[in-house]
Amino acid sequence: MTSRRGFLRQMMIGDESVVDAAGDQTLICIFLRGGADTLNLIVPYGDDLYYKLRPTISIAPPTANESATDVAVKLDDFYAFHPKLRPLLPLFKEGRLAIVQSVGSDNTSGSHFEAQDQMEHGESQNHVIGGGWLGRHLRSRAGREMTPLSAIAISPTIPESLRGAPSASALKSLDEVQIKNPRAVSQALTAMYGAEVGLLSQPGRATLDLLNRVERLRGKPYQVENNAAYPEDDFGSGLREIARLVKARVGLEAASVDLGGWDTHFFQGTTGGLQAEQIDLLGRGLAAFDADLSRERERVTVVVMTEFGRRIYENSSLGTDHGRGFAMIAIGSRINGGKVHGDKPDLKTEDETLLGPSGLPIIFDYRSVLAEVLSGVIGNHNLHRIFPGFQSQPVGLVSSSK
Amino acid sequence: MNSARRRWLKAAAAVGASLPFSGCERLISRTAKEFGQTIPDHIAVADGAEISPAFHLLSRTSYGIWPGDLDRVKKGSHEAWIEAQLAPEKIDDTLCELRARRFETLHHDPGTCYEYKKPVLREEITRHTLLRAVYSQRQLFEVMVGFWTDHLNINLEKGDCIYLKPADDRTVIRAHALGKFQDLIRASATSPAMLVYLDGKENKKANSNDIPNENYARELLELHTLGIHGGYTQQDVYEVARCLTGWRLRTKWRKGTVYFDPALHDDGEKTVLGTRIQSGGGEKDVDRVVEIVCHHPSTARFIATKLAQKFVIENPPASLVDRVAKVFTATGGDIKAMLREILHSDEFKAARGAKFKRPFHFIASALRAMGADTHAHKPLIEYLLRMGQAPFEHPTPDGYPDEAAPWLGTLLWRWNFALALAANEVPSVAVEPLKLIEAIDGNSGPEAISPAKLLPHFIGRAGAETELKSLNEFAASVGLAANERKAEMVGLILASPAFQRY
Numbered sequence: 001m002t003s004r005r006g007f008l009r010q011m012m013i014g015d016e017s018v019v020d021a022a023g024d025q026t027l028i029c030i031f032l033r034g035g036a037d038t039l040n041l042i043v044p045y046g047d048d049l050y051y052k053l054r055p056t057i058s059i060a061p062p063t064a065n066e067s068a069t070d071v072a073v074k075l076d077d078f079y080a081f082h083p084k085l086r087p088l089l090p091l092f093k094e095g096r097l098a099i100v101q102s103v104g105s106d107n108t109s110g111s112h113f114e115a116q117d118q119m120e121h122g123e124s125q126n127h128v129i130g131g132g133w134l135g136r137h138l139r140s141r142a143g144r145e146m147t148p149l150s151a152i153a154i155s156p157t158i159p160e161s162l163r164g165a166p167s168a169s170a171l172k173s174l175d176e177v178q179i180k181n182p183r184a185v186s187q188a189l190t191a192m193y194g195a196e197v198g199l200l201s202q203p204g205r206a207t208l209d210l211l212n213r214v215e216r217l218r219g220k221p222y223q224v225e226n227n228a229a230y231p232e233d234d235f236g237s238g239l240r241e242i243a244r245l246v247k248a249r250v251g252l253e254a255a256s257v258d259l260g261g262w263d264t265h266f267f268q269g270t271t272g273g274l275q276a277e278q279i280d281l282l283g284r285g286l287a288a289f290d291a292d293l294s295r296e297r298e299r300v301t302v303v304v305m306t307e308f309g310r311r312i313y314e315n316s317s318l319g320t321d322h323g324r325g326f327a328m329i330a331i332g333s334r335i336n337g338g339k340v341h342g343d344k345p346d347l348k349t350e351d352e353t354l355l356g357p358s359g360l361p362i363i364f365d366y367r368s369v370l371a372e373v374l375s376g377v378i379g380n381h382n383l384h385r386i387f388p389g390f391q392s393q394p395v396g397l398v399s400s401s402k
Numbered sequence: 403m404n405s406a407r408r409r410w411l412k413a414a415a416a417v418g419a420s421l422p423f424s425g426c427e428r429l430i431s432r433t434a435k436e437f438g439q440t441i442p443d444h445i446a447v448a449d450g451a452e453i454s455p456a457f458h459l460l461s462r463t464s465y466g467i468w469p470g471d472l473d474r475v476k477k478g479s480h481e482a483w484i485e486a487q488l489a490p491e492k493i494d495d496t497l498c499e500l501r502a503r504r505f506e507t508l509h510h511d512p513g514t515c516y517e518y519k520k521p522v523l524r525e526e527i528t529r530h531t532l533l534r535a536v537y538s539q540r541q542l543f544e545v546m547v548g549f550w551t552d553h554l555n556i557n558l559e560k561g562d563c564i565y566l567k568p569a570d571d572r573t574v575i576r577a578h579a580l581g582k583f584q585d586l587i588r589a590s591a592t593s594p595a596m597l598v599y600l601d602g603k604e605n606k607k608a609n610s611n612d613i614p615n616e617n618y619a620r621e622l623l624e625l626h627t628l629g630i631h632g633g634y635t636q637q638d639v640y641e642v643a644r645c646l647t648g649w650r651l652r653t654k655w656r657k658g659t660v661y662f663d664p665a666l667h668d669d670g671e672k673t674v675l676g677t678r679i680q681s682g683g684g685e686k687d688v689d690r691v692v693e694i695v696c697h698h699p700s701t702a703r704f705i706a707t708k709l710a711q712k713f714v715i716e717n718p719p720a721s722l723v724d725r726v727a728k729v730f731t732a733t734g735g736d737i738k739a740m741l742r743e744i745l746h747s748d749e750f751k752a753a754r755g756a757k758f759k760r761p762f763h764f765i766a767s768a769l770r771a772m773g774a775d776t777h778a779h780k781p782l783i784e785y786l787l788r789m790g791q792a793p794f795e796h797p798t799p800d801g802y803p804d805e806a807a808p809w810l811g812t813l814l815w816r817w818n819f820a821l822a823l824a825a826n827e828v829p830s831v832a833v834e835p836l837k838l839i840e841a842i843d844g845n846s847g848p849e850a851i852s853p854a855k856l857l858p859h860f861i862g863r864a865g866a867e868t869e870l871k872s873l874n875e876f877a878a879s880v881g882l883a884a885n886e887r888k889a890e891m892v893g894l895i896l897a898s899p900a901f902q903r904y
Binding site for chain 2: 176187189191
């Protein structure tokens, strides 16, 4: 084993200090796949229209009983959390969690794939830029060496948002990252992939480098802090692995995690049911992540997005069809939290257009939100490279005073 | 066929009698081996600097080259191979059937499937799919089954799909994999699994203010036929959804059976892609919709593009797509005719080694290259899960992507599988690397193995200088006398960049 370690050390690219210097800030992007109905996550209980348009699937307004589980959880005089988001209430109250209402893209296709791709690419409709927004961020941010653990996707495949990243690894858990064979095998792989000039050259080398770095992390079983209770599923374990990497300071700068199951055309449910199960995972997962990383809050920012919202009215199958605007969530110590940014949502326009994806009118382009986080928190001001041709508008999401 | 079957039954009985009780699978493995599902004594390999045309044709029309396959193709013409593969019903597949036919849930109607537990259903259909990919002689058919399974993706984990997918696999995908495109789409449109997966069974108009569920209508246009830029509008999506209202699934007696409920159908006039569908069409509306979308020029182009991407290259030349689209139009969407056009094209011949194997293909081709004996139990399936391509587990209706980029993060898991497989360390899979080496290296015996001799069996050409250098250095540093080292050499070849391509 010593010889293997020696070999690994000898194979290290760059020196240790590069790893330690990189990744002072980690951006975690959570994508709710399927088009999340955020009107039932961040409930506009102050608007009667909401209840009128959703006779069976609305979330009842908050009551005097603050611990009730069958009604919404009050945020302010207009908005309330879905009860399954209750674990996030302290974050909101402490001013670290902000919501931006009526966010969206200019995509009108109503297609999950096109809307997701466009958003992950960071593009306008039909203006393909090349690569994903996280990929371009990692390429354009100044002054840091990329490490194979700079960008991680907790998923079987590398998501579109990380396309074009200098390196990105898709994995489920760090414990899987190893080759059990003797060092001559690793050496042969290094030689073969090192000699590659085509498609596999870069992924091959990145994989070998990843192996070396993870080798050093292993052997120390991971202990969560503050009794953080991650959900027992891929989403929860994915967040736990990210927390582990953040604490290990291996240079993690961007992480992507998916939570699926939001395409609620049918029998969406209210405080229980199909959507509530996903909301529960989201709420518990984010709360555990926040607790586990309480000592690292200055370095960690989370954004939660989806490809589009859903229609304001329910359909005949007690669900909601594809819509437009949605609410984004951002969590971090530099986030101007404890409030819902943006005007109250306009629920009226729905009556006019029954065809095609209508829904919440969009006030903020999704890139404006991402741009503020990238520039204001992460410190990458090359927004023209990340979102070429896009003029972002102020959201007020990042507090300069903190 | 009959005489072959009789011969097999006799042999199976003889083998069975000669063995102590060893379980059905060991008996099947023995029998299959007796009848040639094994590594031949001698394997001819291609040895030019470029991938040989026969190897290329085999690579693209199969899940990988079984030891000895190359000889079989070389003996006849390429055209003969293609034509034989395009008539799968004439190919004896007894040995594959031995392994794959015994999963009973695959033969049941949905109602009966509801009597099984979900893990049983999931295991059987998954194993069945992998076993057919690895062992079927009807390789092109299986490749097309995989293609249409992605195209008309259904995720077992949504709703009741797991009970309904076996019938969909049989009566939609396999029934029409090499048939007419329109028949395939028509079968899929009212397939119980699809009605659940894309909410078609919820699409109804019971009273005047019911709004249709557009989920299936949208994917039918966007993913199954015209393609996202195929020129349809939101209004078309809406109109198609209206046409498809009223299709339901029985929930009690004959559970999972499809029926049409006229009372839930929007029977007004509709206009789909500029074609008027008169009111009162009732359950015939679906036929009209399928006919209209399948005859749309965008559909010919979309399917031609996807087939060219599948069989030729990620960004196929427009010239090829044009010709295949023309064949689609001229033959009414004849899938065999389109495949002929592609497989005989110069574009196809020029694209050797241009594609990147997806994980399922990688694993199947590694098993085939090794002449492996497996019944595809859980440990093997777990590798597929880990690499993100277990059959019927793609969560969204677009199916697993047929591009390299999304899969480039799986290299580590490929290396681990390659090394474990060659070392006989994948539980429930048996390989004989030494026998394979001997068959390739012929007269010189296993002691004399060299990377230069082994590589061509796996990659269809002589090793390049850099490839051989890496492997020779490995051989020099560890020596190849021990059997473990020989297996590692084979594992390294399976893990090499060249084996990830096809």
